Amino acid sequence: MEKFKAEIAKKLNANASQISLYWKGRVGFYALLKANGIGKGDEVIIPAFTCVVVPNAIIYLGAKPVYVDVNKDTFNTTLNHIKEKVTTKTKCIVIQNTFGLSSEIEEIVEFAKEKEIVTIEDCTHGFGGSYNGKPNGVFADASFFSTQWNKPFSTGIGGFVFLKDKTISQQLSLVNEELALPSFKEKLMLGILIKARKFLLNPTTYWTLLKTYRFLSKKGIVVGSSSGEEITSVIMPKNYFKAFSKTQEKEGLRGLKKLDDLLETRRKNGLLFNQFLKNNGKTYVKEELYKNHSFLKLPVLVKDREVFKFRAEKASINLGDWFVSMIHPITKDFSNWELDDKEFPIAKEVSEKILNLDTDTKNPEKVITFLQENLNEIV
Numbered sequence: 001m002e003k004f005k006a007e008i009a010k011k012l013n014a015n016a017s018q019i020s021l022y023w024k025g026r027v028g029f030y031a032l033l034k035a036n037g038i039g040k041g042d043e044v045i046i047p048a049f050t051c052v053v054v055p056n057a058i059i060y061l062g063a064k065p066v067y068v069d070v071n072k073d074t075f076n077t078t079l080n081h082i083k084e085k086v087t088t089k090t091k092c093i094v095i096q097n098t099f100g101l102s103s104e105i106e107e108i109v110e111f112a113k114e115k116e117i118v119t120i121e122d123c124t125h126g127f128g129g130s131y132n133g134k135p136n137g138v139f140a141d142a143s144f145f146s147t148q149w150n151k152p153f154s155t156g157i158g159g160f161v162f163l164k165d166k167t168i169s170q171q172l173s174l175v176n177e178e179l180a181l182p183s184f185k186e187k188l189m190l191g192i193l194i195k196a197r198k199f200l201l202n203p204t205t206y207w208t209l210l211k212t213y214r215f216l217s218k219k220g221i222v223v224g225s226s227s228g229e230e231i232t233s234v235i236m237p238k239n240y241f242k243a244f245s246k247t248q249e250k251e252g253l254r255g256l257k258k259l260d261d262l263l264e265t266r267r268k269n270g271l272l273f274n275q276f277l278k279n280n281g282k283t284y285v286k287e288e289l290y291k292n293h294s295f296l297k298l299p300v301l302v303k304d305r306e307v308f309k310f311r312a313e314k315a316s317i318n319l320g321d322w323f324v325s326m327i328h329p330i331t332k333d334f335s336n337w338e339l340d341d342k343e344f345p346i347a348k349e350v351s352e353k354i355l356n357l358d359t360d361t362k363n364p365e366k367v368i369t370f371l372q373e374n375l376n377e378i379v
């Protein structure tokens, strides 16, 4: 796997020895928390607008997720919000790149350093993009990335960690020794899914395939993004702490070759869709944020999500659903995850209205026509 690590490291202006590979991004996050000795009685600050696997990893270790509201322009946390939540028990602050955008990251890292709090960048959406002229993911003590289906580049499912602060390298190596190897069946299934996606996925088949994949992965019939247990409980699934495989590496090396072109397409389409939203008085990404945005997805806020999704399906327009809940995809009863949704009005409101446009489309004009025809549905 050294070649893959070296290619990733190149993009981060780093060394291959600073990269560790995992079956999924969340597994890398868990490994980082564990290597930092985070456990019972510790608090970890995270955004109240994320994927449930983030609080899960914290809870699996016996620590407590402490949520922070997001800013309505960036959908990211701010230093001011974070400061309000820091206690003597805070051991780690997670700084998320959302949809390709990082914000206030240098300020948050500086604040955390003064307080001797570890910082981890959740860079699952940000690989290949940059923040203030440096690659996303190089600011915090460590960062984790995802290479799951819809991420900057894909290995089917997968993820990796970049360790900037080398003081915990040894601890991380020890933790990594516990990784189980994926089974032959899991690797085979993933290989088949990668091929099937390549040959079958297009705008006409998108919605049918998405629904089928989600159904099958929920039932545990195919390797999925999240197992049923991860969204119904906070007990660590038996098969969770797993290593990266050769099947993933092969696909990852192919993906990395195409990454620069893809980044350019995403940025071009993201800016085009955003300009349309701005011109029509809808919620849009502010111009001062463009330089730090890689537009993995372009968020749209809509009046009625079901109506908008139904129309998109009819028009064969791909739509993402990050994060249609504050701890996606959990929609009700957040008590297992110690989240009181009323405490975070912006994250709550945004998660009730958001959908996201794919920015890697080959036919951006069709998306613009769709938006034009459904302007009344957009907020």
Ligand SMILES: Cc1ncc(COP(=O)(O)O)c(C=O)c1O
Binding pocket: 024, 025, 026, 027, 050, 051, 053, 054, 096, 122, 124, 125, 145, 146, 147, 148, 158, 159, 225, 322
């Ligand atoms: C913000 C965020 N963090 C973490 C993850 C977990 O990544 P992975 O699916 O590779 O475990 C995701 C997944 O989509 C995500 O959106």
